[in-house]
Amino acid sequence: MLIEVRPVARLRGPKAVDVAGPLTELLDVLKGSDVDLAKVRVVCDWIQYKHNFRGVVDVRQIAPGTPDEELEIAVDLRRTGEGSLAAETTALLAGKGDPAGRVWLDTWSPGSEGCMWAFNRLYWLYLQLWEKATGHEYESTLPGGSSDATNSGSVRELIADLVKSWDDLAQRQSLPDELYVVELGVGNGNQAKAWLDEFRTVDQENGRGYYRRLHYLMCDYSPHVLDIARTTVGDHGDHVSSLVLDATTPTTALGFLRYKVFLVYISNVYDNLPCDEVVNIGGQPFRVDTRAYLTAESAAEISESTGVPVGELPGLVQKLLQIGPELLAEAMPTCFAGTDAAVDFWRRTWQGLQRAERFVPLPGLDSYAITPALSGEMLRPLLDAYGDVRINVNNGAVASFADTLPLLHPFGRLVCHDLFITDVGQSRTGFRGPGKYDGSVVNWVNGPLLAHIGSRKGMDVRFAPFAHREGTNITTMTAQVRD
Template identity: 55%
Template sequence: MLIDFRPSGRLRGKNPVDFDSAVGPVLNALAAGRRDVSRMRVACDWVQYRENFRDIVDVRPVLPRPDSAESQAGQAAGAPGYDVELAVDVRRSGTVALGDLTAARLAGDDLDGRVYLEDWGLAGQSCIWDFNALYWSALELWEKASGRGYEQALPGGESDARNRGAARELISGLFTVWDRLAAAGALPEELYVAELGVGNGSQAKIFLDEFRDLDQTGERGYYRRLHYLMCDYSQYVLDLARETVVAHAGHVSSVALDATRPSHSLGFLRGKTFLLYISNVYDNLPTDEVAQLGGRPYSVQTRAYFPPGAATELAASVSAEPEELPGLVRRLLRLGPALLADSAPEHIGDTDTAVRFWQEAWSALRLEERYVPLAGLDLYSLAPGVSGEELRPLLESGADVRMHVSSGAVASFVDSLPLLHPFGRLVCHDLFVTKVQDYRVGFRGPGKYDGSVVNWVNGPLLAHAGRRRGFDVRFEPFRHRSGGNIMTMTTQPGD
């Protein structure tokens, strides 16, 4: 048996975790159950997101390889194998009778009555991402029901993108490049800047205000030539952003796009973009997860469900039976809350009821997980044109590890690179894991931010993908606010 206690940093400090109380009841339950624990992993995490998709204790099967001879060969070579992983959320473990809960989970007592919304599949294909898309497409209804804007769900109640110091730093860098090109007679007449994921437009307004003021000081005439493109998935968000930047309307265009395929809408900017600015977008894009356990690669499969008690309450709130919930959820995700009442009038009386159902379903939603052997990394596609082979140096970097593939972020990143001018830069503020070891010592998602999904982004994988395509990629802490988790990734063509 292997005990993988990931939040090792929390064993010391001001409020250290009591290892005995966090792990001891689990081991006692295993001993009392007289199970064969020789092929079991116990994975302890500190799940920092108060809203998430996990129970306090989960059981995750580790499926055998279909080729039993190969599996036996691995055992003979000394590679440890596992049949099951017992996952414990240390942050919440003190709130329950942990030993009793562990015994019940191992016995499968909680499986009866679960209402499943989907079959097993890769994490990036789960219906949680349909909920995520619904949140952004029907954001106005969610905000009206919750009584707060989505930015208030962020730590500190606002995005780091709304920082004048950061905006001035970006603009100064642009002006330095443009001055040099202008002196050589190589500066284009039209100067393109694009922002992917504009939020309510506050970042765009700050950037444009500062840009205009700095340009007037130097009398360069760059503001006259500036084209600022605000890009987002949500038309509602774009409408809000346009109102915010109305003072700069002559220099701004809005573009609705799929963030995982920006060049499909911005192809006309190929080789022309001097700055592609992204803030808190990559962490909100679909992602698979993979793991290396006992020297073998696995994909993480999931399926969404409602726990028995939550399913009963949710069904009762709309005069339905628990077994009717999957159909109602599918209609919600396909039609949206505004049309759900027309589709299911016997359960949903009006739009307000539909939004309440949506929010309560999201709150109750959980994910089962299992590990499925990967036939080979070369057969696994990370993103269009990106092979799973690019994961190999990360997965084989040491001990057991589980990590995000950041599928949507990799697709967006790789697809964005051709848009950059030879002297252009991609600047991204987000939740980046910057070392593979970070995945071994902490939980990195998924969590719930209001009605959306958040995952930390696999920075080493993006850096590897960028370098393979001729771009320099570097990370540094966000300079303009201390104490946060936001990192800045800067990417530009290599020498």
């Protein structure tokens, strides 16, 4: 039996986490069960997200249905004091990870295809309704309580670099008339406003006249979010356009800007895009498949609040995800007195949403596609170097990154503030998501994977800790054509 304890930094010091107690409890349960102990791994995490998609303990099948089938027992050390670890583990082992009463909301699929992402999209599509219900804005749930993209020091530095590169090009008579900046994933528009306000001020001070030639394109998949952002940047008039597009395929709408964009500016978006995970166990790669569910308790509670029988909840959730809370309330007036009641159902379901996992063997990495255009072989250097490791594939972020590079002017750059791991080892010692924010999902972004893919495409990809706020986890990634 193999026992892996990931949060090593928490094993020492005055607040050292108790590993021995929960492990003893778990081992006692295993000793008293009929599980083949030679085919069990125990993995201990510390899930820093107060809200997440995991139980205190989860049981996962490895290579289910094959002669090599094994079990992984995953424990969240932060929460082992809540409830009875022994009773929960016993119930999970009895059902091979599927205890009685669980209400499944979708089918087994790679993590990026699960209904969690439809919830995430719904949140951005109907942000105002959610914020009205909670009474606070999404920015307050971001790391540090606000977006680092509105930090004036960081914006000034970014603009100074841009202006310098334009000055250099202007000196060589090579600066085009139209100066394009693209932002992907604009939220409430505060990031755009901070950038545009500062840019206008700098331009007035240095008298270059670049502001007159500037086109700032705000792009998002949520028309509602774009409406909010447009209002936020209202006084920049024609310098700003807004486009509905999926950040994972930017060239579909922005193809006309190929090689023309000087800055693609992204903050807190890559960590919000669909993500698979791959786990390497004993030299064999597995895809982590997931399936969303409600526990029996949360299903009963939601059923009571809506008057909908537990068995009909999965259908109701699907309907919510398809048509949104406003139309759902109209379509089902007997369940929902109005939109607020439908939003309440949405919030309760989100709160209760959990994901079961199982590991499906990948016969070869090339049998797995990160994106339609990128083979799983790209993961090989990461997996080969680190032995047993579980990593985020960040399929949406990879797709976005790869499809953004063709837009860049030869002197352009992509600048991205986000939660990155910059070394695969960080996945061995910390929990990298998914975490559950207010209505949306967060996954740390696999920096080494983006760097590897970028370097294959002739890009220089660098990471630097966000320099303008102390104690932040945010890293800035910069990608530009290699000299």
